[in-house]
Amino acid sequence: MSFDLQLAGLRALVSGGTKGVGAAVVKGLSEAGVQVIATARSLPPHPIAGVRYLAADLSTAQCAADAARSVLEQWGGIDILVNVLGGSSAPAGGFAALNDAQWSKELNQNLMPAVRLDRALLPAMLAQGAGIIVHVSSIQRVLPLPESTIAYAAAKAALSTYSKALSKEVTPKGIRVVSVAPGWVETEAAVALAERLAAQAGTDYEGGKRIIMQALGGIPLGRPAKPQEVADLITFLVSPRASSISGAEYLIDGGTVPTV
Template identity: 45%
Template sequence: MAHTTKFNTDLTGKTALVTGGTKGIGKAIADELALAGARVIVSARNKPTGDSEHHFIAADLTKAEDATLLAREINEKFGGIDILINNVGGLTTPGGGFSTLTDKHWEDELQLNLIAAIRLDRELLPQMMTRKDTVIIHISSIAGRQALWNLNLAYAVSKAALNSYSKALSTELAAKGVRVLTVSPGATKTPPMEKFITDYASSQNIPEEEALAQLLKQTGGIPMGRMAEPEEVASLVRYLVSPAAGYLTGSIYAIDGGSLPVVS
């Protein structure tokens, strides 16, 4: 008999953790999961300004002890989670190619964009496997598949490593009730992206509009003609963590307006 499912994206009764969940893509994801009915926990280094409907836990996930304390508080206060969104990350290293990058640059980028996710997965997975039907989403970047040597070399390498780790983890956990997926945004309207454009414009002594055009040209442009909104990334994440996507695991989903110039 054919197996049929309804397009169900309701998350009522689920508990989700979104790291880096106080601004940009992370905040949009947290808000979207809450709209879907989930109880949402967010973590970041600093408490967000203003009111938030989400439970906040301060954590610097580049520090192993903070990951341990975050997981402990979640398990004690909430009894664990069903959904983990590893969103924390960012481009922190200078451009200019290999000669500008020190060991410290490489280590910092790997800690932020790869090791932080690995250590938090390790802390939370034992509990997640007991619940079954749980989901981990790693927020990567199209840079992991299209590095720009003069702009984001270390960042791109760290995200490529995250992609590989996520795929391997999905294979290990597929029979244990945990789905693992990767979402790779392209250029998205977030505060870090705006700062990157501003800094690049300043370094080249050109207007920000010209800086953005130059940056997009290096990647081949965006066929849809605009950057993504954080809410569009969040919408994809909501679908992927929902029952409607119950047979999906191990895949990388680019959300880039068609900018990656590859078939797969």
């Protein structure tokens, strides 16, 4: 049986598309024949042939609106929207270390870019009666680390709830909405964190990885996910092969979350 994902010729916007999971999603979709526009704060040093890159700071409302307008001007519509952009720069120290500005920054990086892009691009999807939106959340929405990721985890929890609500509204109109919640993924940022923890503990990179896994309560699989593994899941979910899937959230965490 052929397992052609039937994606060739479709149009996709991927936010946060130059590093980590976002870059892997861009690569996977492009290889499947999708026309891709990728956004990021800065253009990549090694762009993927055939991919269009758009420099945009989506943490601001104006830049998000400008990016959406650029996509619509180029294509007139869109078939796939993958909201990958996210991350955290909040300081350690628990709740007391987070002021209003830091809370606002986390929400504007992890929740509002998706809300704004969806709001700007959904009308075109609704007009054509078809489309798929993916929100990349995090298992930290159910496993927050109070030392340093309270605001990030809260923003991702809000993203997952928003994703579910949006799916109930637009799925009857032909637009599928799904959420993907990775656990620890071995991105460039994750490697840098493991190396820093390793140096502080006087161990090697593998030792740094073990420190992170212990902080998460263990990863039964014994390793973090690779960006390509998350991208493969997303590539399947946006394909017509997954046409009956909407309103669900998929964990890809090596078994980290210990509950059903």
